Amino acid sequence: MKYLSVVWAVARKDLLVEMRTLERLTAMGAFSVLIGVLFHFSIDTSLIRVQTIAPSLIWMATIFVGMLGLGRIYTIEDENRALSGLLQSPISLDALYFGKVLSNSILLLSIVVLILVVFAVFFNLSFPGGWLGWISLSGVILLGVLSFVSIMTLLSAVAVNNTMGESIIPVLVLPLLVPIVIHTVTATNRIFANRPFAEIEGNLRMLAAIVLIFLVAGASLFRFAIEE
Amino acid sequence: MIPRLQAEDISRSFAGTRAVDGISFDLNSGELLSIFGPNGAGKTTLLKILAGVIRPDEGRVSVDQNVVEVSERLWRSQIGIVTHQTMLYDQLSGRENLLFYAKLFDLEDPEDRIRETMKTLGILEMADRFVGSLSRGFQQRLTLARALLHDPKVLLLDEPYAGLDLYASRLLRDRINSLKDGNRTVVLVTHSFEQGLELADRVAIQARGRFVFTGLNEGFRLTEFEHLYCNTLQECGF
Amino acid sequence: MNRSRMKKISMSFGILGVAAILLLHYMVFFWVPTELSMGIVQRIFYIHVPSWWVAFISFGVVALCSGVYLWLGDDRLDAAAVTAAEGGMIFTTIGLLTGPLWGKIAWGAWWTWEPRLTLALLLWFIYLGYFLVRRSTLNPERGKRLAAVVGIIGVLDIPLIHVSVSWLRSLHPEAVVLNPDGPTLDESMLATLLVGLLAYSLIFVCLFTVRYSTELVDRATQMQDV
Numbered sequence: 001m002k003y004l005s006v007v008w009a010v011a012r013k014d015l016l017v018e019m020r021t022l023e024r025l026t027a028m029g030a031f032s033v034l035i036g037v038l039f040h041f042s043i044d045t046s047l048i049r050v051q052t053i054a055p056s057l058i059w060m061a062t063i064f065v066g067m068l069g070l071g072r073i074y075t076i077e078d079e080n081r082a083l084s085g086l087l088q089s090p091i092s093l094d095a096l097y098f099g100k101v102l103s104n105s106i107l108l109l110s111i112v113v114l115i116l117v118v119f120a121v122f123f124n125l126s127f128p129g130g131w132l133g134w135i136s137l138s139g140v141i142l143l144g145v146l147s148f149v150s151i152m153t154l155l156s157a158v159a160v161n162n163t164m165g166e167s168i169i170p171v172l173v174l175p176l177l178v179p180i181v182i183h184t185v186t187a188t189n190r191i192f193a194n195r196p197f198a199e200i201e202g203n204l205r206m207l208a209a210i211v212l213i214f215l216v217a218g219a220s221l222f223r224f225a226i227e228e
Numbered sequence: 229m230i231p232r233l234q235a236e237d238i239s240r241s242f243a244g245t246r247a248v249d250g251i252s253f254d255l256n257s258g259e260l261l262s263i264f265g266p267n268g269a270g271k272t273t274l275l276k277i278l279a280g281v282i283r284p285d286e287g288r289v290s291v292d293q294n295v296v297e298v299s300e301r302l303w304r305s306q307i308g309i310v311t312h313q314t315m316l317y318d319q320l321s322g323r324e325n326l327l328f329y330a331k332l333f334d335l336e337d338p339e340d341r342i343r344e345t346m347k348t349l350g351i352l353e354m355a356d357r358f359v360g361s362l363s364r365g366f367q368q369r370l371t372l373a374r375a376l377l378h379d380p381k382v383l384l385l386d387e388p389y390a391g392l393d394l395y396a397s398r399l400l401r402d403r404i405n406s407l408k409d410g411n412r413t414v415v416l417v418t419h420s421f422e423q424g425l426e427l428a429d430r431v432a433i434q435a436r437g438r439f440v441f442t443g444l445n446e447g448f449r450l451t452e453f454e455h456l457y458c459n460t461l462q463e464c465g466f
Numbered sequence: 467m468n469r470s471r472m473k474k475i476s477m478s479f480g481i482l483g484v485a486a487i488l489l490l491h492y493m494v495f496f497w498v499p500t501e502l503s504m505g506i507v508q509r510i511f512y513i514h515v516p517s518w519w520v521a522f523i524s525f526g527v528v529a530l531c532s533g534v535y536l537w538l539g540d541d542r543l544d545a546a547a548v549t550a551a552e553g554g555m556i557f558t559t560i561g562l563l564t565g566p567l568w569g570k571i572a573w574g575a576w577w578t579w580e581p582r583l584t585l586a587l588l589l590w591f592i593y594l595g596y597f598l599v600r601r602s603t604l605n606p607e608r609g610k611r612l613a614a615v616v617g618i619i620g621v622l623d624i625p626l627i628h629v630s631v632s633w634l635r636s637l638h639p640e641a642v643v644l645n646p647d648g649p650t651l652d653e654s655m656l657a658t659l660l661v662g663l664l665a666y667s668l669i670f671v672c673l674f675t676v677r678y679s680t681e682l683v684d685r686a687t688q689m690q691d692v
Contacts, residue, residue, distance in 0.1 A: 002334050009331035013317065020319040020358075076317065085315030085374070088279055089332040090301035154619065158612050164602040172595040172616060175588040176623045179630035186634065210626060217622050224536050224611045228281060242607055 006091050010099025015106065017076050024107065028069040032115045035061045036122045050123040055188035057123075059181060061115050062108070063148070067173070069111070070104055070152040071159060071166035078160060083226070093226060094219035097153060101215070105149045112141055128194040136200050137191050143207035144184035150214040151176055157225035183207050232257045232413045233382050238277055238287035239437075240270075247273040248284070249437035255430070257381075260404075260414040262424035262445070264457060265434035266466065271417045274434065275384045278415060279309050291382055305333060308375030308383045312390035314367050315374065318360030322351065322370045325359060326377055333378040345373045349403060365396030372403060383407060385416045389423050401426060421453055433457060435464045469679055476675035483668030490658070490665045498658040504571050512658050514564040516666035517557045518582060522624075524554025524670065525589060528596070529621030532614035544610045545685065547617060548600070549678045553670055555593045561586050581631045588627055592620035 018024055039057050043050060050057075077083035086096060119125060127133065155172045159165055187203035231254035240248040247270040255261055265271050276282040278289055280303045291306055316325045323342060330338035346352040349369045354362060359370065368388065375383060385404065389397050405427050407414060418424040425431070425448055433441040433456075441460045448456070494512050501508040531547035534540075565583045566576040577583070596616045603609030651659065 005331060005334075009328060013320070013328050016324070017317055017319045076319075079318060080316055081311070081313035082315050082317055084281075084311070084313070085329070086332070087281055088304060088307070088309055088315075089329065090304040090334075091332050092301070151619070154615070158599055158603075158616075161604045161608065162599075162602050163604065164598065168595075168598055168602060171591065171598060175591045175595070175627075176619065178584075178588060179623070179626040182630040182634050186637075206630070213622060213626070217619060221536075221615045221618060225615050227611075228276070228605075228608070242605070 003092070003095055006095040007099045007102060010096055011103040011106070014076070014100065014103035018103075018107065024069045024072060025111075028065045028107075028111045029114055031065050031068055032061060032111055033118050035064060036115075036118050040122055051125055051192070052189075054119060054123060054125050055185050055192055058112075058115055058119055059144070059185050059188065061119070062112055062144070063177060063181070065111055065115070066108055066148055066152065067170055069107065070149065071156055071169045073100060073104060073153060073156040074160050083160070084228070087227065093223040096226070097219050097222040098215075100153045101146070101150050101218070104153060105145055108145050108149055109141070112145060127192065129191055132197060133191050133194065136197060136204075137188065139204055140184055140187045140191065140200075140207065143204065143211055144180060147180045147207060147211045147214050148177065150211065150218045154214075154218040154222055154225055157222070160226075179210055180207070183210070231255060232259075232292060233278070233415070234290045234293075235278065236287050236289075238274075238284040238289060240273055240277060240282060240284045242273075246270075246437045248277060250287070251434075251437075251439050252287075253430075253432065253439070253442065255413050255415070257411045257413055258408050259429040260408055260416060260427050261430045261432060262416045262418065262428035263432045263434055264418070264421065264424055266461065269434040270437040271434050272386055273437075275309070275386050275415065275417060278382070279307050279384055280304050305378055306381045308378065308380035309386070310368075310371050310375045310383070310388045311386040312388065314359065314371045316359045316367070316370060319358060321356045321358055322346065322362070322373070323355040325370070326373060329374050329377055335378060341377060342373075345377055346370075349373050349376075350399070363396075364391050365393065365399070368392055368396065368400060369403070372400070376407075381412060383412050383414045385414065385418075387418060388416070389418060389420060397423065421450055421457070425450065425453060433460050435461055435466065440464050469683075472675055472679045476672050476679070479668050479675065480672035483665060483672050486661060486665030486668055490661050493658045493661055498654050499652070501655070507567075507571050510564055510567050510571075512662045514561060514568050515659060516662040517560040517564065518586065519663050520666045520670045521554050521558040521561055521586065521589065523667070524550045524557065525593070525617075525621060525624070528554060528617045532617035536611065536614050536618075541610075541685065542682065544614070545681045546678060547614065549674055549681055551593055551596050551617070552677060553673050555590065555597075557666070557670070558586055558590045558593060562590060579631065579635065581628055581635060584631050585624065585628050589620075589624070592616070592623075596620070 039061070043053075074083065077086065087093075120127075129137070151173060152169075156169060158172060159169055162168055183203040183206045187200050187207070190199050190203075233255040235251055235253050237250050237252050238248055239246065239250055249270075251274060253261065263271055263274070273282065277284050280289075291303065316322075317328075320328070323346075326342045326345070327338055330342065335341055342355075343352065346355055349372060351366055351369050351373065354366055354370075359367060362370065368391075372388075388400060388404070392400060401423065404414065404416070408427070414427075416424060416428070425445060428445040431441075431443060431445050431448070431453075432439045440463075441456070490512065494509050498509070498512070500506055527550035528547050531543045531550065535543035535547060562583075565586065569578055569580070569583065570576055573580075596613050599616050600609045600613040603612055
């Protein structure tokens with residue numbers, strides 16, 4: 001219970017700081033809308049039916065926004081050396097990792113909701129699925145976001161005390177996102193096409209496996225990435 | 229008397245440089261050791277080893293004869309550390325910061341402890357102001373509160389007076405002095421001879437990772453210690 | 467292992483490797499029959515596949531040495547990991563350069579998202595990230611640890627990438643001119659391929675031992691200078 005209360009304390013602290021500053025949320029929110037604008041002008045809607053490529057656009061936007069916002073996961077710890085304070089306390093570092101994954105997943109999930117709304121409006125999207133479709137979509141989004149955030153939480157620690165700063169993160173993270181993109185986009189495409197759940201199940205299983213692998217690897221390797 | 233804090237022949241290298249080189253000392257409860265030395269002497273690295281944040285390459289550190297392991301969480305709950313950086317979140321209030329640390333240290337009755345600690349340090353009235361809006365002096369007292377909240381046996385202070393005006397320094401000095409009466413063991417790293425000698429029971433000069441001078445503080449006068457410091461460093465080739 | 471012993475090992479592997487490379491080239495240009503459907507340019511297959519083999523084996527070595535380095539903290543393991551990464555990057559680059567040449571014959575296109583080629587491209591970038599992290603971290607010791615983390619995460623992702631890309635490709639079978647997995651091999655072709663795998667492996671071990679010993683000397687010199 002103490003372990004979970006530490007995880008929650010870390011997540012709560014992150015979210016409280018973010019609510020007070022709104023720095024990352026503002027940047028990520030603005031980016032979500034503006035990327036939708038750019039997508040609109042980059043697609044010839046007389047040639048392409050946007051409904052068919054909407055899942056790709058949604059997930060690409062999520063990844064770009066995630067890179068922008070999650071690259072700064074440790075910035076608040078960098079000011080005043082708060083990270084040293086965390087490292088000098090008797091918590092286990094994987095609790096710190098899970099706390100960060102939790103807070104950043106909540107942050108990114110709220111942005112994904114914004115992206116869905118914005119893109120639905122900008123591209124006049126329709127969602128043919130019933131309640132099962134919405135549940136499946138929620139599942140895909142949750143697993144997709146969790147797998148992305150788990151890897152970002154580990155590799156963003158690299159940017160701390162690095163001469164390249166946050167610009168190194170895309171080089172490290174993007175190759176690793178390929179399996180996540182494949183399964184989230186395929187599943188979302190099928191959900192938008194109102195395909196039966198049996199066709200989506202495999203993607204969900206694969207995403208769940210990816211989440212598990214990345215969370216276990218992240219928690220195990222985190223202390224090597226974060227220790228001074 | 230069994231020493232409270234013991235360092236036995238500890239060494240640590242970074243990229244081939246010996247940051248800490250064979251340092252040993254014993255401190256009893258209620259004693260304060262002041263460490264002086266030029267920049268790059270390895271003083272901060274020494275404190276990090278004592279705090280259990282960095283593992284030494286050789287040697288060992290023990291508190292009440294319990295040996296430190298870097299992953300020993302029990303050890304970290306017995307240490308408090310204050311540096312010139314607050315390790316606090318500017319966007320949270322003093323109370324919120326301390327509540328967060330209380331959770332990390334799994335403290336009972338955190339609200340009462342926080343109130344007591346802040347009252348002792350004279351910062352209770354600032355409890356609900358954001359840390360970023362506080363003066364440097366209040367921030368440093370809040371940092372001390374953070375370090376003392378879990379009632380550590382050993383307190384490590386790394387340039388705690390940095391950036392403080394005279395009045396704030398005085399207040400901090402009084403607080404540190406009161407800690408010794410509480411049977412805590414204190415290690416103080418400072419560039420200020422006056423502040424370091426005022427409260428020290430023992431003194432050490434660290435240069436190039438080694439203690440090049442150690443001894444009891446036998447009432448050194450300021451100029452006397454300055455001469456000793458300069459001569460010692462000259463002999464070391466500075 | 468002392469330096470003279472390492473020198474002997476590298477020389478032995480070097481000599482054997484060069485001999486095997488000469489044999490390979492003889493077999494490729496003069497011995498192995500020309501594949502019926504693809505013609506003479508198919509012979510690049512015997513260079514292309516062995517370079518893949520070495521690239522992936524190298525990355526396995528990087529990940530293994532990185533894992534044990536994080537566990538034991540022995541600097542020699544980090545030296546071995548960075549040496550394997552350098553070799554791996556070279557062979558991945560060879561594979562990426564010869565891959566499109568092969569692809570133009572097999573698929574009629576310079577690039578296709580075939581699982582091995584895709585994986586090699588991503589692997590190249592994982593290697594790049596490995597080196598960037600090492601070079602750009604302010605504290606060199608921390609840089610080694612972070613590079614080890616990148617190496618381990620990379621190797622965990624490789625099977626995920628391969629499975630996912632292969633699965634996606636199975637949904638959208640592309641029109642291919644010829645069998646994209648390579649020609650159906652007769653005995654002589656298989657023998658040539660095996661000689662290629664052996665030759666490249668021997669050359670890799672030779673390069674690895676030479677580079678590893680110079681890396682250790684560099685590190686020892688740096689420590690003495692300090």
